[in-house]
Amino acid sequence: MRWTGSLLLAAAALAGCGESGGDASGPGSPSASGAGGSGAGATNGAGAGATTGSGASGGAAAAAGGSGGSGASGGSTGAGIAARYPGDVGIENDPAVVWAENFEQGSVDAVLTRYEDYGNPEGMTLVPDVPAASSGSAALRLVAGGSGAEATDFYKRFDQDYGEIHVRYYVKHAAGAQYHHTGVWFGGYNPGADWPSPHAGEKPNGDDRFSISFEPTGGEANPRMDFYNYWSSMHSGPNLYYGNTLIHDTAVHAVDDQWMCVEVMLRLNPDPGSSAGAALGLRIDDAPVITFDEQGPVGYWLWDKFCPEGADGAECTDYPPDPGDPIVPLDQRYRTVADLGVDYFWPQNYITGAPEAPIWFDDMVVATEHIGCIQ
Numbered sequence: 001m002r003w004t005g006s007l008l009l010a011a012a013a014l015a016g017c018g019e020s021g022g023d024a025s026g027p028g029s030p031s032a033s034g035a036g037g038s039g040a041g042a043t044n045g046a047g048a049g050a051t052t053g054s055g056a057s058g059g060a061a062a063a064a065g066g067s068g069g070s071g072a073s074g075g076s077t078g079a080g081i082a083a084r085y086p087g088d089v090g091i092e093n094d095p096a097v098v099w100a101e102n103f104e105q106g107s108v109d110a111v112l113t114r115y116e117d118y119g120n121p122e123g124m125t126l127v128p129d130v131p132a133a134s135s136g137s138a139a140l141r142l143v144a145g146g147s148g149a150e151a152t153d154f155y156k157r158f159d160q161d162y163g164e165i166h167v168r169y170y171v172k173h174a175a176g177a178q179y180h181h182t183g184v185w186f187g188g189y190n191p192g193a194d195w196p197s198p199h200a201g202e203k204p205n206g207d208d209r210f211s212i213s214f215e216p217t218g219g220e221a222n223p224r225m226d227f228y229n230y231w232s233s234m235h236s237g238p239n240l241y242y243g244n245t246l247i248h249d250t251a252v253h254a255v256d257d258q259w260m261c262v263e264v265m266l267r268l269n270p271d272p273g274s275s276a277g278a279a280l281g282l283r284i285d286d287a288p289v290i291t292f293d294e295q296g297p298v299g300y301w302l303w304d305k306f307c308p309e310g311a312d313g314a315e316c317t318d319y320p321p322d323p324g325d326p327i328v329p330l331d332q333r334y335r336t337v338a339d340l341g342v343d344y345f346w347p348q349n350y351i352t353g354a355p356e357a358p359i360w361f362d363d364m365v366v367a368t369e370h371i372g373c374i375q
Contacts, residue, residue, distance in 0.1 A: 080263075080372030081365070082168075087135030088363055088374050098158055098165070099345060099366040103140045111140065116157045117195040120149035123349075130362055131170045131259040133374035139170075139362035145178075145351030153348035155196050158366075161188060161341025163270065168263040168371040169347070169364040173216060173223070175256035177357035181228065183215030184262075185346040186366070188335075192343050198230070201240035206232030206336030212266055214282065216254060217245065219354070224253045224313065227282075233275065233331040237304040246306045246330065247282070247290055248313035259362075261285050261373040268334045268341060278332035286373045292330045300325050 085091040092100035105111050108124045123143040130139050142152040167186055173179070187210045189197065197209075204210050210231040216223035228243035235244060254260060265281040281291035290297070290308070299308035300321040307316035308330075321327065335341075345366055349359040365371050 079375075080166075080168075080370035081367055082372040083375050086375050087133070088365070089135050091365060094367070096369040097365060097367045098162065099156060099364075101364040102134075102136045103138050103362060104136045108140075112154060114156070115154045118154040120144065120152040123149055123152035127360070129172075129360065131261070131374065134170070134363050135374075136363065139172075139360050141358050141360050142347075142349040143356055143358045144182075144349040145354050146356030148356060150180075150352050151348060151350045153196070153346060153350070155194075156345045157192060157194055158343045158345070161192075161339065161343045162368060163341055164265075164267040164368060165342040166263060166265045166367050166369060166371050167345065167365075168261065168367075168373070170259050170261050170362045170374075172259045172360040173254040173256060174357050174359065175221065176219075177216075177359075178219035178351065178354035179216045179223075179349070179357065179359070180352045180354070181213070181215060181350040182348065182359050183213050183228075184264075184361075184364070185211055185213040185348065186264075186266075186342060186344060187211035187230075188341050188343045190337065190340040196344070196346050201242055203234055203236070203241040204230055204232050206272075206333065207340060210334045210340070211243075212264060212280070213243070214262060214264055222253050222256055224250055226252070227280070229280075231332070231334045232336060233333045235301050235304055235306070242304055244304050244306060246280075246292065246308070248305065248307055248311035248316045249290075250312050252282075252284070252289060259360075263371055263373075265291075265370070266334075266342065269332060272336045272338050275331050275333035278334060280330075280332060292332065294329055294332075296329050298327050298329050300327055306330055 081091060081094050081096055082088060085094070088102065091097060103111055103126060108121055108126060112118050112121060125141045126138040127141045128137055130136050144150055144152045165186065167184060169184055171183070189209050190207060198211060199209065211229065213228045214225060215228055217226050218224065226245040226247045228245060230241070230243055234241060261284065263283040265279070267277065267279040269275050269278040271277065276294055279291060279293040282289040297308040297310070299306050299311065302316065302319050305315060311317070347361055347364070351357055363374060
């Protein structure tokens with residue numbers, strides 16, 4: 001359990017945040033009685049980067065010919081860790097796996113003993129509704145909004161920092177839900193923290209924190225999905241610094257009431273003095289969607305939105321660049337000090353000023369190599 005940080009809520013009230021209609025202040029405050037985690041530490045192997053380029057999804061999102069990507073990626077395009085563990089059975093024991101969660105512990109209380117912090121356990125239910133490929137029998141349903149709690153979430157701190165991480169999870173979105181910030185966040189704090197502290201509306205310095213998330217951008221049916229990131233090279237909106245969206249591709253969207261497999265890859269800049277070598281990649285249903293690296297894709301900034309070449313969202317196409325506007329790759333200088341790395345994992349359902357709605361998560365894996373969907 002945790003008390004709600006009034007400063008964070010106040011920050012969220014100051015201004016909207018891009019297309020999501022508010023900022024990720026979330027619950028973000030110390031736990032009164034957070035349970036200590038017992039995660040399996042893992043060796044930090046050489047990670048395989050996600051493939052660059054657009055591709056066709058098997059059903060949930062990312063139709064062929066999306067916003068594309070740059071021509072080179074720093075990693076493997078082959079099968080990931082999941083190919084070695086049919087049904088994900090035993091995947092938690094792979095030396096590249098940092099954390100795995102399949103919600104098969106038998107009770108919500110048993111699940112939460114594995115996490116440093118959590119909010120609104122009353123809004124969590126284990127349900128017998130799992131992805132088709134899963135070998136398990138339970139997923140976690142998180143309800144937020146309405147007259148109940150605005151945030152239902154759980155937070156894991158890793159036992160070391162990572163320079164490259166891959167986060168794969170299954171998620172199902174409810175039809176008609178008006179999500180505010182609902183998805184999986186991960187990133188780093190320096191020093192590390194046992195609870196989330198997103199600092200709504202504040203730009204990171206580069207030595208303190210960064211965060212990555214992939215989430216719905218609105219309340220329409222089958223909502224478009226995008227990154228919503230905070231880092232030291234982010235751009236400001238018309239008021240404060242709220243999370244930057246990066247893809248703006250109408251083909252990248254959820255399909256209401258259907259499971260989708262998401263994998264996000266993040267490689268931090270190895271040299272804190274430069275953005276060189278950093279990369280951010282996305283796969284949906286094992287299809288590569290986009291990878292940002294120092295070669296591209298190139299694009300232009302529109303306040304807090306990076307519009308890459310090929311973006312077809314109206315938020316970009318209605319506001320093309322002016323002559324002379326810089327067309328550049330995404331600057332991914334996530335850190336200015338070497339001791340800031342990925343050290344937390346934070347799934348959440350956060351709904352403000354809207355009716356109650358659920359989100360479902362299952363078969364979540366964090367690793368130092370490409371994972372892939374369940375085989």
